[in-house]
Amino acid sequence: MSQVRxxxxxxxxxxxxxxxxxxxxxxLPSFLIVSxxxxxxxxxxxxxxxxxxxxxxxxxxxxxxxxxATYKNLFENPRFQSDxxxxxxxxxLFLLLTVIAGFFIALAxxxxxxxxxxxxxxxxxxxxxxxxxxxxxxxWLFNPDSGVNLFLKYSGVASAYKSITGEELRPxxxxxxxxxxxISALLEKIIPGGQYIQVEMGIPLALIPxxxxxxxxxxxxxxxxxxxxxxxxxxxLREASMMDGATGSRYYRSIAVPMLAPIAITTLVILTxxxxxxxxxxxxxxxxxxxxxxxxxxxxxxxxxxxxLKYNTGAAASIVMLIIVCIVVVPYLIHxxxxxxxx
Amino acid sequence: METRTKxxxxxxxxxxxxxxxxxxxxxxxxxVPFFVMPFYVMIMAALKTPQYADVTTMWLxxxxxxxxxxxxxxxxxxxxxxxxxTMVVPAVIISSAIGSFNGYLLSKFTFRFSSVMFTMMLVxxxxxxxxxxxxxxKFLQLVNLYGTTPGLILVxxxxxxxxxxxxxxxxxxxxxxxxxxxxxxxxAGILRTFFSVIVPVSIPGFVVAGIFQFTNIWNDxxxxxxxxxxxxxxxxxxxxxxxxxxxxxxxxxxxAGALIAAIPTAVAYLALGRFxxxxxxxxxxx
Numbered sequence: 340m341s342q343v344r345x346x347x348x349x350x351x352x353x354x355x356x357x358x359x360x361x362x363x364x365x366x367l368p369s370f371l372i373v374s375x376x377x378x379x380x381x382x383x384x385x386x387x388x389x390x391x392x393x394x395x396x397x398x399x400x401x402x403x404x405x406x407x408a409t410y411k412n413l414f415e416n417p418r419f420q421s422d423x424x425x426x427x428x429x430x431x432l433f434l435l436l437t438v439i440a441g442f443f444i445a446l447a448x449x450x451x452x453x454x455x456x457x458x459x460x461x462x463x464x465x466x467x468x469x470x471x472x473x474x475x476x477x478x479w480l481f482n483p484d485s486g487v488n489l490f491l492k493y494s495g496v497a498s499a500y501k502s503i504t505g506e507e508l509r510p511x512x513x514x515x516x517x518x519x520x521x522i523s524a525l526l527e528k529i530i531p532g533g534q535y536i537q538v539e540m541g542i543p544l545a546l547i548p549x550x551x552x553x554x555x556x557x558x559x560x561x562x563x564x565x566x567x568x569x570x571x572x573x574x575x576l577r578e579a580s581m582m583d584g585a586t587g588s589r590y591y592r593s594i595a596v597p598m599l600a601p602i603a604i605t606t607l608v609i610l611t612x613x614x615x616x617x618x619x620x621x622x623x624x625x626x627x628x629x630x631x632x633x634x635x636x637x638x639x640x641x642x643x644x645x646x647x648l649k650y651n652t653g654a655a656a657s658i659v660m661l662i663i664v665c666i667v668v669v670p671y672l673i674h675x676x677x678x679x680x681x682x
Numbered sequence: 683m684e685t686r687t688k689x690x691x692x693x694x695x696x697x698x699x700x701x702x703x704x705x706x707x708x709x710x711x712x713x714v715p716f717f718v719m720p721f722y723v724m725i726m727a728a729l730k731t732p733q734y735a736d737v738t739t740m741w742l743x744x745x746x747x748x749x750x751x752x753x754x755x756x757x758x759x760x761x762x763x764x765x766x767x768t769m770v771v772p773a774v775i776i777s778s779a780i781g782s783f784n785g786y787l788l789s790k791f792t793f794r795f796s797s798v799m800f801t802m803m804l805v806x807x808x809x810x811x812x813x814x815x816x817x818x819x820k821f822l823q824l825v826n827l828y829g830t831t832p833g834l835i836l837v838x839x840x841x842x843x844x845x846x847x848x849x850x851x852x853x854x855x856x857x858x859x860x861x862x863x864x865x866x867x868x869x870a871g872i873l874r875t876f877f878s879v880i881v882p883v884s885i886p887g888f889v890v891a892g893i894f895q896f897t898n899i900w901n902d903x904x905x906x907x908x909x910x911x912x913x914x915x916x917x918x919x920x921x922x923x924x925x926x927x928x929x930x931x932x933x934x935x936x937x938a939g940a941l942i943a944a945i946p947t948a949v950a951y952l953a954l955g956r957f958x959x960x961x962x963x964x965x966x967x968x
Contacts, residue, residue, distance in 0.1 A: 384813050
């Protein structure tokens with residue numbers, strides 16, 4: 340918590356070596372059950388991903404000649420290749436939009452007087468909704484025959500576009516099958532094994548509406564985090580910097596931004612892991628999309644396991660997801676743990 | 683002389699601040715429609731009659747007004763709405779209670795491996811749940827809870843422990859240790875201290891953790907769809923998604939359904955928004 344983190348905790352005196360054994364024993368049940376549900380279960384899923392033919396009715400962990408065959412097939416699968424591409428592009432675009440806009444909205448809201456609470460409430464309201472609700476509603480806002488396109492039509496943007504370029508302006512949004520900025524040819528040359536890439540390595544345009552809808556829902560979260568950080572900056576610091584002749588922008592550059600760095604990192608880690616895990620919103624909004632343009636690893640796992648009944652493939656894909664998320668989250672957890680205990 | 687220059691600076695800043703504040707205010711006002719738009723569409727559509735609910739007239743207000751769409755959506759979703767409530771309420775209470783006890787242990791006592799145990803538990807709130815679904819279903823079948831609401835409650839309680847523990851640990855840091863020590867001097871043990879000293883001052887913590895868990899669990903989709911296959915027992919998020927995939931359902935009924943599924947969390951948030959923000963920041967930052 341930003342405010343708490345800013346203060347240093349009073350150092351805790353160790354009573355005896357090992358500390359309170361009783362407290363440790365009382366924490367143990369929670370620790371054990373969470374550990375079973377997290378670590379033992381993950382181990383089981385790894386087992387399924389390496390097994391030759393695991394089925395719910397016949398849960399055999401027996402491995403075939405090549406235990407990693409499922410993983411090899413997975414990475415050669417064009418759909419999963421699209422998923423990895425989509426996940427990466429979605430995460431980058433979503434973070435850029437949400438963190439930058441969230442930061443500036445927080446600065447502006449922080450400067451408001453009586454209207455502060457109103458703006459904060461409006462911008463955060465979407466966060467209280469279910470991803471499913473967001474997906475269902477935004478699916479219709481980006482329907483080519485309605486929603487946003489009606490705006491373009493009635494505001495005159497569409498006809499202005501037509502008179503200038505001679506072409507019809509009617510974005511296909513979610514139903515677009517176009518990929519821009521394809522760098523597959525380049526990747527083929529520079530990455531060993533690049534010839535195995537079977538999908539266009541570019542930005543599928545159908546991902547744009549998905550990014551907008553997800554940002555709509557989570558911008559308020561980013562804003563609230565930055566607002567909490569701004570509130571924790573002591574007012575004296577601002578006054579002192581003003582006395583020293585710092586202008587508004589100078590104040591933000593040399594004081595506010597550095598002081599907000601820890602909270603920015605936390606926000607970034609949390610939003611990154613949400614983006615990498617994204618499932619229900621896209622599942623409800625566009626599903627896999629045309630040519631898997633909006634497919635995601637989370638949807639792939641779900642459909643492999645519960646639609647195609649390919650448990651090994653689903654398990655392997657979920658472990659790939661887990662590894663990607665852990666690369667982002669574990670260093671952060673270890674770091675913040677060390678920081679709180681070091682004080 | 684010096685004070686005069688300072689004053690001049692101050693005035694300049696005040697003027698500069700006022701202008702830029704006005705610009706910022708206008709920008710924020712322009713952003714409001716973007717955030718409100720989907721709510722507007724949901725509400726307007728829900729109040730239209732089926733024959734006037736055309737997606738090509740999405741932005742127009744309803745004329746004539748009608749509650750038919752809401753009624754039809756209510757008829758389809760209300761059993762699932764009740765399922766959600768019977769699942770969410772116990773799950774929130776149990777996971778908050780456990781989190782409060784864990785938070786107390788972790789913030790007021792030092793013991794070996796406490797931070798390792800805490801960090802290992804926190805990992806549980808970040809993992810993609812897809813990676814535990816297969817053994818989770820097997821486990822629920824093993825204990826005969828597969829396909830039942832108590833089974834889903836158990837799942838939400840266990841995976842809720844990391845976040846509630848974190849929220850309460852951060853909350854209890856602000857409670858003076860002396861209170862706990864005084865109770866210990868009076869001869870109270872760990873458990874008695876918890877119930878007589880900590881619990882009475884924990885109301886704000888419970889509100890924060892409660893509202894946060896309420897929205898988390900209410901909005902869940904994956905656990906519900908995996909552990910409960912009987913459509914009459916599924917939570918409302920899954921029923922709404924099924925409704926969305928049905929071709930025979932009118933568009934305005936679907937929007938009314940989305941509204942119904944959104945109302946409980948939206949109301950909770952509007953009523954307790956302040957705590958919601960606290961939960962958000964307390965629960966996400968260590």
